[in-house]
Amino acid sequence: MAENKYWNPILETLPRDELIKIQIGRFRQSMAFAIKNCPMYQEKYKGVAPEDIETLDDVRKIPFTDKEELLKAQECGGPFPFLYGKTLAGDLTDVCAMRQTSGTTGRPLFVPDSYKSWQWRVEAWTAALYMMGLRQTDRVFIPFAYNVYVAFWSSHYAAEKIGCEVIPGGGLDTKGRIEKIKEVKPTALFNTPSFGLHMAEAAKEMGIDPAKDLTVRKMVCSGEALSEPTRKKLEALWNAEVHNQLGTAETCGWAGTCTERRDLHVFEPYFLVEFLDPETLTTAVNPGEQGVAVITPLFFRTFPVIRFNTKDLMLLGKSDCPCGRTSLTVEKTFGRIDDLRKVRGVLFSPQSVEEVIRGEYPQIVEYEIIVTRPSVMDEITLRLETHSSVGTQSLEQVGQSLQQHLKAKTNLRFELQWCKPGELPRYTLKAKRFRDLRGKENP
Amino acid sequence: MRKEPYPVSEMKETLKRLETEAARLKSLSEGIPGVEKNINPIIAFIDILKFHLDDSTDG
Numbered sequence: 224m225a226e227n228k229y230w231n232p233i234l235e236t237l238p239r240d241e242l243i244k245i246q247i248g249r250f251r252q253s254m255a256f257a258i259k260n261c262p263m264y265q266e267k268y269k270g271v272a273p274e275d276i277e278t279l280d281d282v283r284k285i286p287f288t289d290k291e292e293l294l295k296a297q298e299c300g301g302p303f304p305f306l307y308g309k310t311l312a313g314d315l316t317d318v319c320a321m322r323q324t325s326g327t328t329g330r331p332l333f334v335p336d337s338y339k340s341w342q343w344r345v346e347a348w349t350a351a352l353y354m355m356g357l358r359q360t361d362r363v364f365i366p367f368a369y370n371v372y373v374a375f376w377s378s379h380y381a382a383e384k385i386g387c388e389v390i391p392g393g394g395l396d397t398k399g400r401i402e403k404i405k406e407v408k409p410t411a412l413f414n415t416p417s418f419g420l421h422m423a424e425a426a427k428e429m430g431i432d433p434a435k436d437l438t439v440r441k442m443v444c445s446g447e448a449l450s451e452p453t454r455k456k457l458e459a460l461w462n463a464e465v466h467n468q469l470g471t472a473e474t475c476g477w478a479g480t481c482t483e484r485r486d487l488h489v490f491e492p493y494f495l496v497e498f499l500d501p502e503t504l505t506t507a508v509n510p511g512e513q514g515v516a517v518i519t520p521l522f523f524r525t526f527p528v529i530r531f532n533t534k535d536l537m538l539l540g541k542s543d544c545p546c547g548r549t550s551l552t553v554e555k556t557f558g559r560i561d562d563l564r565k566v567r568g569v570l571f572s573p574q575s576v577e578e579v580i581r582g583e584y585p586q587i588v589e590y591e592i593i594v595t596r597p598s599v600m601d602e603i604t605l606r607l608e609t610h611s612s613v614g615t616q617s618l619e620q621v622g623q624s625l626q627q628h629l630k631a632k633t634n635l636r637f638e639l640q641w642c643k644p645g646e647l648p649r650y651t652l653k654a655k656r657f658r659d660l661r662g663k664e665n666p
Numbered sequence: 667m668r669k670e671p672y673p674v675s676e677m678k679e680t681l682k683r684l685e686t687e688a689a690r691l692k693s694l695s696e697g698i699p700g701v702e703k704n705i706n707p708i709i710a711f712i713d714i715l716k717f718h719l720d721d722s723t724d725g
Contacts, residue, residue, distance in 0.1 A: 231718050233672065339710040346714050
């Protein structure tokens, strides 16, 4: 029998009206469970009747959950288990694992899972990896130290479920990981985009060309936004298909690319994902429009999350992928609305700098953006690191060209500061390439 | 019609029987951790299988 290209040919090709019917039914069940079992939702949704939810319009009337609210509910102490506060649904004895968010935007959130909840997380990731083309003939290397952070745990177990050979690559430095990749010859890597770039750079310093000398032909990126220029750069560096995955620890991974590597498919119906008008947050946007992603995992029970406002701005795709999946798609991500800062009165997204650098300047290996306000005006400095082979004269030319590109893209003038090779930090998990120091220099 | 290539009804019926038997085994195994704990994963996977077969009766 020919191999099926879908993890589930029934659900992944369902007509949209049937898909929505399943999602609304499961949304009702998730709401009812949360109200019955989770102290935070008992208070928040007092008086809400889940059985009355029949349409997506009804869903949009339910108040959002956001990260701050979950954090606050975990701080309450009281009669509930300490770590999870009012966010835990059910009994602490059902919890078989605790992991946490990376804490990029503040104190980390503790995420409890029962065995059953965990298997659902893994299942959603399995569907995603299968969609990306991972098969039992793949040998997966995960160059990451798994620990309390949720990142990469689900993908590890999901790859096992498909039948891949999975090699955990923690406890090694970058050089050690590259040597291990050379030794065990994996066909796939799971990593953050930043670490994929860093490993390629480090390999070249070791005299290894990842595109020719290593066997990696698929790369699954998660944990950070992956811009199209960065994806293309990674594909060239590794001679590999590079896949993108969107997710948060609060909701699990909820969208990813298929083997066409165009738009990202939402993992329906594991999730109900709404894309809402960024101004009003009350109406759904249409394909081709920008919206904020609001996510409800439809299988979480120990740690229910209803209508989680990710604050991530995205361009909704046209859902015409040749792969035949009927899910909603995401064409582009713009980062968090919270990350959009006003600099000199101009709305600025750090992601736009990444798109210019990764797309046009292969000689720049790392960068950092720093915004300060020494007197009354904002100043924006771009610290840059190039390959050691780039000469001073070239730097001047690169700098002039880069400043023009950035001005055209962002309407801002950047001061450039060249750093020595290896001076800027490298990241294995979430890169922090933007620092806003305004108001912090002269307290 | 869309489910024609796959014997969904038969799979659902089989799964229902499996669910009933798993619940029975769990009930019978009270006091034998080795049986009781090992039946729990089966029950978790039955839930996921029900989802895969578009059976929205999961709670």
